[in-house]
Amino acid sequence: MSGIKKILLGLLVILIMIQFIHPARNKSGQGMPNDISKMVAMPGDVRGILKKACYDCHSNNTDYPWYTYIQPMHWFMNYHIQSGKEELNFNEFGAYTPRRQQSKLRSIENSLKDGSMPLSSYTLIHRNAILSEAEKSLIINWVQTSKDSFKKESLTNP
Numbered sequence: 001m002s003g004i005k006k007i008l009l010g011l012l013v014i015l016i017m018i019q020f021i022h023p024a025r026n027k028s029g030q031g032m033p034n035d036i037s038k039m040v041a042m043p044g045d046v047r048g049i050l051k052k053a054c055y056d057c058h059s060n061n062t063d064y065p066w067y068t069y070i071q072p073m074h075w076f077m078n079y080h081i082q083s084g085k086e087e088l089n090f091n092e093f094g095a096y097t098p099r100r101q102q103s104k105l106r107s108i109e110n111s112l113k114d115g116s117m118p119l120s121s122y123t124l125i126h127r128n129a130i131l132s133e134a135e136k137s138l139i140i141n142w143v144q145t146s147k148d149s150f151k152k153e154s155l156t157n158p
Ligand code: HEC
Pocket: 050, 053, 054, 055, 056, 057, 058, 079, 080, 081, 083, 084, 085, 087, 088, 103, 104, 107, 108, 109, 111, 112, 117, 118, 119, 122
């Protein structure tokens, strides 16, 4: 067997072997006492947009698409979920300090304005997570009105 064939065969074997590795999935199934919707009014359309475009990486529950059942796609997705959740978790928003909440609301607004979120590697496959201008403004307006409710909330709940 030539060298190149051996290498290809080796890669194929590795590719097949990693299919048997199943890292834990991001599915909590738990109640969510600190969910952002418990702190501030969240209209259905706002929730729908955040769910389809952001929650896969910024919540405790990911809707795993079929391709993440194939390695190494699952690892890539998990990596994004892990670092995404560290930065911002809508299900844990109520546990943040008031200062962190305000700064996260600001970055949500900025990320929509500059188009950095959702990640482009994600919208490449999740076409429905590409937000229209109308959807973006809906979220931005909601963030702006929510900022004040969070401030009031933090005065009563320091
Ligand atoms: C495919 C996963 C994924 C999706 C979907 C996604 N994000 Fe992110 N997000 C990340 C990752 C990873 C980070 C941290 C690294 C970075 O900033 O690139 C992040 C960081 C952020 C931050 C930065 C937090 C900070 O304090 O700097 C904000 C805000 C944010 N995302 C908002 C959103 C919003 C709003 C949506 C939906 C419109 C969204 N993201 C969709 C993965 C994702």
